[in-house]
Amino acid sequence: xxxxxxxxxxxxxxxxxxxxxxxxxxxxxxxxxxxxxxxxxxxxxxxxxxxxxxxxxxxxxxxxxxxxxxxxxxxxxxxxxxxxxxxxxxxxxxxxxxxxxxxxxxxxxxxxxxxxxxxxxxxxxxxxxxxxxxxxxxxxxxxxxxxxxxxxxxxxxxxxxxxxxxxxxxxxxxxxxxxxxxxxxxxxxxxxxxxxxxxxxxxxxxxxxxxxxxxxxxxxxxxxxxxxxxxxxxxxxxxxxxxxxxxxxxxxxxxxxxxxxxxxxxxxxxxxxxxxxxxxxxxxxxxxxxxxxxxxxxxxxxxxxxxxxxxxxxxxxxxxxxxxxxxxxxxxxxxxxxxxxxxxxxxxxxxxxxxxxxxxxxxxxxxxxxxxxxxxxxxxxxxxxxxxxxxxxxx
Numbered sequence: 446x447x448x449x450x451x452x453x454x455x456x457x458x459x460x461x462x463x464x465x466x467x468x469x470x471x472x473x474x475x476x477x478x479x480x481x482x483x484x485x486x487x488x489x490x491x492x493x494x495x496x497x498x499x500x501x502x503x504x505x506x507x508x509x510x511x512x513x514x515x516x517x518x519x520x521x522x523x524x525x526x527x528x529x530x531x532x533x534x535x536x537x538x539x540x541x542x543x544x545x546x547x548x549x550x551x552x553x554x555x556x557x558x559x560x561x562x563x564x565x566x567x568x569x570x571x572x573x574x575x576x577x578x579x580x581x582x583x584x585x586x587x588x589x590x591x592x593x594x595x596x597x598x599x600x601x602x603x604x605x606x607x608x609x610x611x612x613x614x615x616x617x618x619x620x621x622x623x624x625x626x627x628x629x630x631x632x633x634x635x636x637x638x639x640x641x642x643x644x645x646x647x648x649x650x651x652x653x654x655x656x657x658x659x660x661x662x663x664x665x666x667x668x669x670x671x672x673x674x675x676x677x678x679x680x681x682x683x684x685x686x687x688x689x690x691x692x693x694x695x696x697x698x699x700x701x702x703x704x705x706x707x708x709x710x711x712x713x714x715x716x717x718x719x720x721x722x723x724x725x726x727x728x729x730x731x732x733x734x735x736x737x738x739x740x741x742x743x744x745x746x747x748x749x750x751x752x753x754x755x756x757x758x759x760x761x762x763x764x765x766x767x768x769x770x771x772x773x774x775x776x777x778x779x780x781x782x783x784x785x786x787x788x789x790x791x792x793x794x795x796x797x798x799x800x801x802x803x804x805x806x807x808x809x810x811x812x813x814x815x816x817x818x819x820x821x822x823x824x825x826x827x828x829x830x831x832x833x834x835x836x837x838x839x840x
Contacts, residue, residue, distance in 0.1 A: 447750040447788070448718040448808065448835045452483055456711045457685060458495035463709040464681045465496065468654045470663050473647065475682030476511065477503035477527055482756070482830040483686055483714055484837035486514035491839065492685070493518045501525045501680055505534045508543050525571060525606075529581065535559040539568055544605055548573045548583040550595060557601040569605030571645070572596075574632040576625035578612040585631045593639040606645040607636055607673070614650055615690040617658035618698025626665060633669055646670040646677055651684035656692050657703035687712035688815060688826045715810035716833055720774065720802050722748040723794070732791055733783025737764040745795045747779065749806055752788045756832035757808060759785045760822040770821050773807040774800055809833070 465472045474497040480488040489500055489511045500522045502508045508524050515521050526545040530538060532555040538545050539559045547553055547570045560568050572592065575582030583589045596604055609629045613619040629648065636643065648666055656662055663679065670677035683689060687710045694702045724746050732738045732746065749772070753759045762784040763769030769781045772792055777800075779792040794800045809815060815826035822829070 448716060448755055450483070450833060450835045450837045451715045451717065452487055452491075452837055452839045453711075453713050453715075454491045454839055456687065457488060457491050457713045460685050460687055460710050460713065461492055461495045461497060461681075463706055464651070464654055464684050467706045467709075468663055468679050468681075469661070470667060471498065471645075471647075471676060471678040472654075473497075473499035473501050473525065473678055473680040474522075474685055475501040475527070475650075475680050476685075477501055477507060477682070478831045479507070481682060481686050481827065482833040484839075485511050487837050487839045488685075489514045489522075490518050493520075493522050498522050499525060499678065501527045501682070503528045505530065505537045505543065508541065509537065512541055530555075536563075539563055539565050542568070544569050544571055546571045546573050546581075546608070548575070548581065548592075550592060553592065553595060553599070553602060557599050560601040567601055567603045569603050569644075571606035571608050571647075572604060572643075574607065574609040574629055576609040576611075576628040576632070577621060578610055578625070580610075582609065585628055585635060589632065590635060593635060593641060596641060597639055604636070604641045604643045606647060606678075607633065607643045607675070608645075608647045611649055611653060613695075614656060615652035616693045616695050617656055617702045618695040618700055620695065630669055633672055637673055643673060643675050646673060646675045647680060649679040651681045651689050651706075652692070653679055654681060654684065655689050655704050655706050657705045658692075658698070658700050662705075683827055683830075684710055686714065686830060688830070690825070712810065712814055714815075714830065714833070716808040716835060717810075718749050718751045718806050718808060720747045720800065720804045720806060721750045723800070723802060724748070731783075733762070734786065735784065737762070738783040739765055741765070743795075744782075744793060745797075745800075746782065747774065747792050747794045747800060747806070749790045749792060750788065751808065752786045752790055754787045754834070756829075756834050757785055757790060758818060758822045758824075758829070758832070761785060761818060770818060771813060773810070773812050774804055776812075778812075779806070 761770030
């Protein structure tokens with residue numbers, strides 16, 4: 446095994462509970478994208494043990510894998526299929542009683558036909574409102590009204606949830622969030638007028654909980670849910686794994702800008718590899734592809750059997766003119782030198798004590814976080830975590 450990921454169940458559980466405490470409403474644990482690179486089959490049972498009653502996955506294939514991992518877990522969390530469905534997904538959704546996110550009549554029709562053919566109980570669906578992100582969902586208007594009328598007329602499906610997603614939850618005082626709230630409330634009024642009564646109303650993400658621009662960020666959601674006699678729920682993903690986006694200030698916003706839960710979150714993942722070989726190079730020797738790094742002094746180098754094919758970003762490479770990333774060996778910082786290769790990376794261990802072949806090297810963990818990688822690579826922690834390809838070990 447070239448590299449592996451160690452997951453802390455205690456940290457995962459503590460993060461979930463911190464988010465639930467700060468939210469004050471039900472928290473759906475989002476484990477799509479293989480739990481943001483952490484391994485959904487490992488994280489799902491751990492989150493259920495921590496109290497999660499809802500799990501969010503991207504698609505049916507993820508849902509089936511997560512469902513298998515929950516064998517013997519009681520109570521079993523309900524699984525939301527978050528990224529829509531194709532007609533061929535309908536049989537598995539009905540068979541496993543997944544809760545699909547829907548927003549078009551063809552989606553609803555394929556599910557209703559499948560329920561009827563299977564003689565199954567009515568299937569609960571979650572209708573997504575496009576409140577201004579223009580990505581997924583149906584906007585308030587004639588098409589939306591038609592979907593509500595269709596749901597009233599087709600008892601094969603029940604409206605279990607009404608939801609939307611905010612595009613700028615991490616921006617305090619965001620006018621876009623204000624507009625999205627208004628449009629979602631408009632949709633809720635239309636649902637109430639139709640006579641449909643969803644059990645859940647959910648919106649927002651980790652940043653919605655974390656954004657301290659309001660004393661109680663969930664108060665709005667709770668109020669909206671009450672208009673439908675529904676329960677409010679927020680969906681948290683990245684926070685479960687110990688990360689959150691910085692809270693930014695919208696132009697012209699003069700209110701408070703603070704992160705409510707950020708300091709309570711701890712990274713769950715520690716990504717490790719081992720020193721494969723050690724070598725010495727003389728001044729003037731080139732290291733890595735294209736000689737992008739030239740040794741300016743005698744150096745002791747360690748070779749690690751991991752590279753960009755494993756998710757260690759090539760943009761963490763170092764040249765003589767730019768500083769890249771680093772790893773930790775025996776608690777000591779070892780800087781990456783030269784260009785990261787597909788399967789190999791070289792680090793500088795000159796002057797470090799007690800470095801031997803076989804020693805563990807920490808690629809991500811305490812002292813070198815996904816935020817550190819993201820800052821160097823010019824991206825966000827989400828992309829760093831989702832890119833890790835290594836076997837997971839839950840501890």
